[in-house]
Amino acid sequence: MKVMGRRERLGRGTLAAIEITAVALVGAGLAFAQAAPPQKPLMAEEVFKNVRALKGIPVDDFMETMGLISAALSFDCSDCHTNAGTHKVDWAADTPRKVIARTMVTMVANLNKNSFGGRQAVTCWTCHRNRDKPLVTPVFETIYGEPTLAPDDVVATAQGLPSPESILDKFIQASGGAQRLAGLTSIDGKGTSAGFGGFGGGGAVEIAAKAPDKRATIILFKAETNRGDQIRTYDGATGWVRTPLNVLGEYQLIGGDLDGARFDAQLSFPGQIKKILTNLKTGSPTTISDLPVSHSQAAVQANTAAGKTYNVDVVQGNGPRGLLVTLYFDKQTGLLARELRYSQTPIGRVPTEIDFADYRDINGIKLPFRISYVWLDGRDSILLNEIKTNVSIDETKFGRPAPLKK
Numbered sequence: 001m002k003v004m005g006r007r008e009r010l011g012r013g014t015l016a017a018i019e020i021t022a023v024a025l026v027g028a029g030l031a032f033a034q035a036a037p038p039q040k041p042l043m044a045e046e047v048f049k050n051v052r053a054l055k056g057i058p059v060d061d062f063m064e065t066m067g068l069i070s071a072a073l074s075f076d077c078s079d080c081h082t083n084a085g086t087h088k089v090d091w092a093a094d095t096p097r098k099v100i101a102r103t104m105v106t107m108v109a110n111l112n113k114n115s116f117g118g119r120q121a122v123t124c125w126t127c128h129r130n131r132d133k134p135l136v137t138p139v140f141e142t143i144y145g146e147p148t149l150a151p152d153d154v155v156a157t158a159q160g161l162p163s164p165e166s167i168l169d170k171f172i173q174a175s176g177g178a179q180r181l182a183g184l185t186s187i188d189g190k191g192t193s194a195g196f197g198g199f200g201g202g203g204a205v206e207i208a209a210k211a212p213d214k215r216a217t218i219i220l221f222k223a224e225t226n227r228g229d230q231i232r233t234y235d236g237a238t239g240w241v242r243t244p245l246n247v248l249g250e251y252q253l254i255g256g257d258l259d260g261a262r263f264d265a266q267l268s269f270p271g272q273i274k275k276i277l278t279n280l281k282t283g284s285p286t287t288i289s290d291l292p293v294s295h296s297q298a299a300v301q302a303n304t305a306a307g308k309t310y311n312v313d314v315v316q317g318n319g320p321r322g323l324l325v326t327l328y329f330d331k332q333t334g335l336l337a338r339e340l341r342y343s344q345t346p347i348g349r350v351p352t353e354i355d356f357a358d359y360r361d362i363n364g365i366k367l368p369f370r371i372s373y374v375w376l377d378g379r380d381s382i383l384l385n386e387i388k389t390n391v392s393i394d395e396t397k398f399g400r401p402a403p404l405k406k
Ligand code: HEC
Pocket: 047, 048, 049, 050, 051, 052, 053, 054, 055, 066, 067, 069, 070, 073, 075, 076, 077, 078, 079, 080, 081, 091, 092, 097, 098, 099, 101, 102, 247, 377
């Protein structure tokens, strides 16, 4: 049994990912960027050679399932794909573990169908919990040890709590009020990224957004000339990711990531927050804490926060196509401290967490200068040092990024 902490696993994953990129760049068969016609959704089985269990889902969702599987078992890609992280990797080749994993995908689908009325009640995480071989017997250390905070994805509504609208109104008020927010037409922030596990740190960041729903995050690595820049865009209809540290290099968002990108773009303009989610409900107030910061992050950004705990109000709502969003508002300030959003895949929900902190006043509107991202196979923390509002922003920034250089 491999005992490995999550942060370590993520660190290794990142390393593997970096080298995978090199493979993708030398054209070892995954030239997705060229193959992608902008509008037609590309299904996993059209891009990859040996997909048998996870057919019929867009490639970005397929890659998310790989992240879910890795996270559930505390594996990185190379544990199932021999030589992942080197030029010799053959993603399509079946390894013994990959074969087991495929049978487990089918097992989970059958369990949910036959025993839970088709609800996605069981996932890899249900049994595996960060281990390759699931535990079988209760462990005293767990039974009598400190409980860890592990909220249900779908929050339970409780009696006697303020309405979700009133919590959102408090946020709108705290952010500068409905009138000022209605006059917010664009945001342009500049700063640095901390990366994670020694990678992606020290990039020059620009976060640009245009009302009501365009957003781009551009990270330039000026010091590393052989490394492509990292770009995420959403232009109000389509979204793109260009992240060289990825099997695909550059790809269009089609699946759950597209809904997430749209939501983040809309949330950049908080005045519309009550319109962008449906089925709003209030969850029980709770506390949330910053995740521990890695040495590499602290080294790049000395003031990257660690260990701060907030008492929060909780609001949950739904977006399009199964997007589920939980928002945590700092009880003291009324401002948004955390967004936790989940997109749907055939083997479970994929979580993405974004923390907002260091709110400062820009022309009467409170905007976060520290934004920390956590997803299944990576983390990053962005510190802005300047935000301008209502400036004109070149439309091309929100469109498809320039292709990766070969
Ligand atoms: C626990 C085992 C396991 C881990 C860990 C894992 N995969 Fe997979 N991978 C699979 C299985 C199973 C399939 C085939 C799925 C199917 O048949 O539908 C697959 C298929 C793939 C394919 C398609 C290959 C082709 O051409 O058919 C790619 C690409 C891929 N994985 C990438 C990754 C990446 C990147 C990671 C790390 C983030 C990863 N995988 C982690 C089990 C794993």
